[in-house]
Amino acid sequence: MKPSRSEYLNIRGLQYHVRHWGDPHAPKLFMVHGWMDISASFQFMVDCLQKEWHVIAPDWRGFGLTERPQADTYWYPDYLADLDALLLHYSPDEAVNLLGHSLGGNVVGLYAGVRPQRIAKLVNLEGFGLPGTKPEDAPGRFAKWLDELLEKPEMRSYPSLDGVIARLQKTNPRLSRERAGFLAAHWAGQNDEGNWEILGDPAHKNTNPLLYRIDEVTACWARISAPVLWVEAAETDIWRWFGDNALMRAEIDRRIAFIPDVRTEIIPDAGHMLHHDQPELLAAAIERFLAE
Numbered sequence: 126m127k128p129s130r131s132e133y134l135n136i137r138g139l140q141y142h143v144r145h146w147g148d149p150h151a152p153k154l155f156m157v158h159g160w161m162d163i164s165a166s167f168q169f170m171v172d173c174l175q176k177e178w179h180v181i182a183p184d185w186r187g188f189g190l191t192e193r194p195q196a197d198t199y200w201y202p203d204y205l206a207d208l209d210a211l212l213l214h215y216s217p218d219e220a221v222n223l224l225g226h227s228l229g230g231n232v233v234g235l236y237a238g239v240r241p242q243r244i245a246k247l248v249n250l251e252g253f254g255l256p257g258t259k260p261e262d263a264p265g266r267f268a269k270w271l272d273e274l275l276e277k278p279e280m281r282s283y284p285s286l287d288g289v290i291a292r293l294q295k296t297n298p299r300l301s302r303e304r305a306g307f308l309a310a311h312w313a314g315q316n317d318e319g320n321w322e323i324l325g326d327p328a329h330k331n332t333n334p335l336l337y338r339i340d341e342v343t344a345c346w347a348r349i350s351a352p353v354l355w356v357e358a359a360e361t362d363i364w365r366w367f368g369d370n371a372l373m374r375a376e377i378d379r380r381i382a383f384i385p386d387v388r389t390e391i392i393p394d395a396g397h398m399l400h401h402d403q404p405e406l407l408a409a410a411i412e413r414f415l416a417e
């Protein structure tokens with residue numbers, strides 16, 4: 126494996142953990158992970174990159190080794206502001222190559238429309254967005270959020286690292302034990318009782334009380350000026366968030382059409398964690414795109 130190194134920064138009042146791979150003088154490639162994930166999740170894909178890159182990957186607030194804010198809810202505007210501060214720190218004067226997976230893909234898509242001049246090329250790995258909502262959903266959403274605040278959320282713990290490995294392989298059967306072992310050691314840590322807990326703030330599990338307004342999202346996507354590589358996994362299970370698979374396909378295609386300069390790529394024999402399942406194919410697709 127290519128070695129990585131850790132750095133800690135003060136970003137908007139939080140101690141942020143940032144993982145680096147490669148020569149600091151090489152071209153920069155920023156990567157941001159998804160929900161309940163960590164920066165080390167990109168290790169297998171980084172190992173497959175053929176060109177020398179300086180890969181910079183933070184743990185989002187409340188994940189991995191980054192500090193948790195004193196908050197009940199995590200908001201998309203905070204992710205955008207954190208990303209803006211990180212890019213300003215590492216690349217204040219030049220547009221960047223930016224990649225995001227899942228939640229990270231949603232964040233980078235919004236950011237590229239809000240700060241189009243900051244992005245040279247954008248790679249979106251299954252950042253489809255969320256199912257659309259209606260105004261009449263608001264009362265129930267607020268009520269559910271208030272009810273959840275009455276009970277402190279908790280993360281499941283495991284008596285050993287083997288339990289974490291088994292959990293990862295159950296979620297993704299394509300994951301080898303070797304890769305699951307690497308991820309588990311970064312994805313979880315031991316608590317005071319000696320059990321292993323996922324390094325994610327339990328507050329991430331709470332309902333977001335704000336509605337997901339897809340028209341606002343696509344308005345941001347329509348302002349993206351950088352070329353975009355949109356990557357999907359052939360056997361993704363993301364459809365379960367949308368309901369009917371056929372309806373999901375039509376809706377996702379409708380959303381993609383808002384991006385002015387976009388090309389799509391399907392990675393075969395891969396699920397939603399496509400950077401774990403097919404890192405070689407994914408790395409090759411990304412480098413072809415960045416070389417154009």
